[in-house]
Amino acid sequence: MSYEPDWNVLTQTCPSRTSLARIANKWTAMIVIVLGKGRTRFRDLRHAVEGISGKVLTETLRDLERDGLVARHVFAEVPPRVEYELTDLGRTLYGPLSAIGQWAEAHIAEVLDARESYDRQR
Amino acid sequence: MSYEPDWNVLTQTCPSRTSLARIANKWTAMIVIVLGKGRTRFRDLRHAVEGISGKVLTETLRDLERDGLVARHVFAEVPPRVEYELTDLGRTLYGPLSAIGQWAEAHIAEVLDARESYDRQR
DNA sequence: CTGTATCCCATGCGATACTG
DNA sequence: CAGTATCGCATGGGATACAG
Numbered sequence: 001m002s003y004e005p006d007w008n009v010l011t012q013t014c015p016s017r018t019s020l021a022r023i024a025n026k027w028t029a030m031i032v033i034v035l036g037k038g039r040t041r042f043r044d045l046r047h048a049v050e051g052i053s054g055k056v057l058t059e060t061l062r063d064l065e066r067d068g069l070v071a072r073h074v075f076a077e078v079p080p081r082v083e084y085e086l087t088d089l090g091r092t093l094y095g096p097l098s099a100i101g102q103w104a105e106a107h108i109a110e111v112l113d114a115r116e117s118y119d120r121q122r
Numbered sequence: 123m124s125y126e127p128d129w130n131v132l133t134q135t136c137p138s139r140t141s142l143a144r145i146a147n148k149w150t151a152m153i154v155i156v157l158g159k160g161r162t163r164f165r166d167l168r169h170a171v172e173g174i175s176g177k178v179l180t181e182t183l184r185d186l187e188r189d190g191l192v193a194r195h196v197f198a199e200v201p202p203r204v205e206y207e208l209t210d211l212g213r214t215l216y217g218p219l220s221a222i223g224q225w226a227e228a229h230i231a232e233v234l235d236a237r238e239s240y241d242r243q244r
Numbered sequence: 245c246t247g248t249a250t251c252c253c254a255t256g257c258g259a260t261a262c263t264g
Numbered sequence: 265c266a267g268t269a270t271c272g273c274a275t276g277g278g279a280t281a282c283a284g
Contacts, residue, residue, distance in 0.1 A: 012172035050134035068236025079265040114190025
């Protein structure tokens with residue numbers, strides 16, 4: 001009922017494309033996959049998503065918070081503790097994004113074979 | 123049976139992450155969504171994915187071809203005609219990626235509301 | 245029409261230093 | 265610990281010109 005068939009990510013000016021650009025992103029996918037398992041503090045998120053820099057983690061979390069996908073919980077402690085979790089809206093994205101992650105893991109052997117065969121032919 | 127539980131996109135050096143980086147991308151998503159509807163020639167793809175430049179379309183298609191997701195068919199005509207279509211492997215990705223596109227379209231209203239509310243508070 | 249080759253600006257992203 | 269600020273390299277990606 002809230003679906004608006006006029007919205008089309010293939011249309012250049014459709015707002016939905018700005019949302020697509022944010023969610024169709026490797027860091028977003030990995031962060032949402034981790035948060036899908038439960039509320040996580042910044043430090044643990046940084047370790048779970050191997051190789052992500054603090055800067056990018058902060059920036060991506062801010063963007064996700066702005067889009068209403070992630071909630072931020074700050075505890076007035078020293079040293080500070082901040083936890084992140086998916087909102088109701090963010091949870092509806094967990095399925096689709098974890099499917100992408102699982103696809104990458106399930107088919108990487110075929111992809112590697114394809115790359116080798118492609119590169120061999122030139 | 124071809125699933126290898128040791129592969130984990132969250133691990134920095136896992137090859138599956140290189141595949142995730144390729145598929146968790148807005149251009150890849152839009153191209154696969156269009157190709158999911160059937161074999162398409164270059165020109166039509168360029169028009170369907172509004173706003174994509176020829177350079178980026180070519181590069182993305184090459185990468186997808188290299189990963190075994192897209193097949194390229196060249197016709198010896200003048201002017202030349204080249205058609206692209208999803209491979210069997212690429213077709214297994216259509217579901218997950220179109221789900222991402224549909225999510226963006228279905229929830230953009232909520233996302234826009236969240237952005238407005240976030241921006242208003244600062 | 246389907247590319248390829250350049251040029252060049254914008255953005256992504258890591259590293260480092262610093263603050264509350 | 266969880267940021268913010270800054271720097272600078274790498275990549276993304278548009279525009280244009282040109283080739284087959």
